[in-house]
Amino acid sequence: MIHVHHTKDDSRLQSLNTSCRKTSISTSIYITLYIFFSLISAFTVFLNLLVIISISHFKHLHTPTNLLILSLAVSDLLVGLIVIPAMTVAIMEPCWVLGRYFCALLLYINFLCCTSSLGNLILISIDRYVAVCAPLFYHSRITIARIKFCIFITWGCCIMYDAVLIKSYVNVKVPSGCFEECYFIEGDFLVSIIDFVISIFVPCSIIVILYFKIFVVARSQARKIFFKGAATLSGIKIVQASKSERKAAKTLGIVVFNYLLCWNPFLYIFCILFSSGNLTSVIITFLPLVNSFINPIIYALFYPWFKVTAKRILTLKLL
Helix, strand or coil: CCCCCCCHHHHHHHHHHHHCCCCCCCHHHHHHHHHHHHHHHHHHHHHHHHHHHHHHHCHHHCCHHHHHHHHHHHHHHHHHHHHHHHHHHHHHCCCCCCCHHHHHHHHHHHHHHHHHHHHHHHHHHHHHHHHHHCHHHHHHHCCHHHHHHHHHHHHHHHHHHHHHHHHHHECCCCCCCCHHHHECCCCCHHHHHHHHHHHHHHHHHHHHHHHHHHHHHHHHHHHHHHHHCCCCHHHHHHHHHHHHHHHHHHHHHHHHHHHHHHHHHHHHHHHHHHHHCCHHHHHHHHHHHHHHHHHHHHHHHHCHHHHHHHHHHHCCCCC
16 A cells, blocks of 8 residues: 655645636647747837847937836836736736735736836926927036936936835735735725826826826927918028927827827726636736837837837848
């Protein structure tokens, strides 16, 4: 007769298996989603690295607006490098196998990417607002030194704020068998409301208001240019500069709209659909992460400098 000895690891594994959620996704969809999200992660890292190397290496691209794009690309790079692969495991696997401490780290980086992206988008909105609405004062008010300082302050505030916030959501005392078990779904209601106002409502309101004003002013300028035209050479230069600034505002406005479109459904549906284990919950959960993949594509479509620098980087002609 064979006697089976149960160890602590066996009992822990058995408890994890019983506490793990069941998935309703078929094997073919399971494999397809793994391949799809792996490709999304790889391309997100690759494209954002192109943006970072392009702006960092080529000195003629060191403008205030491009430095903000560089800072936003760093957030998107973290999403592709850490968040998307870990979230793929968290959503696709019935058990969380990476440990509760990495779960806390994943949530922290996810929060950090969200808040830093919003902070960068606020700075981008302010940059475009001054460029379009007060073009004569743009170069005196928006300097590279000031932009670097603002980026540094934004990242510092986000790092500290999310470090305080993560303590309200992460449950490191309970061994987690599922990804959902390592954070509090029903946390402090007051903390959730304050976090929503500080990190979502106020930044999004500022961005929407600034871009609404940019849209109104840009439309007014376009009408004046259409009816009056440009009679002198200096007038033509002003018109060309105005068109350039409006084009940049339009491009970055698409980036802002893409962010708001990807993240807003996530805020309301995540808690409802995350644990359901169906295909809809997977798509909704990954929708905000795909935003980091789309941003470099927007730059490639609307910024000629990105096409040129990316070609030089890929052909190893950096010099």
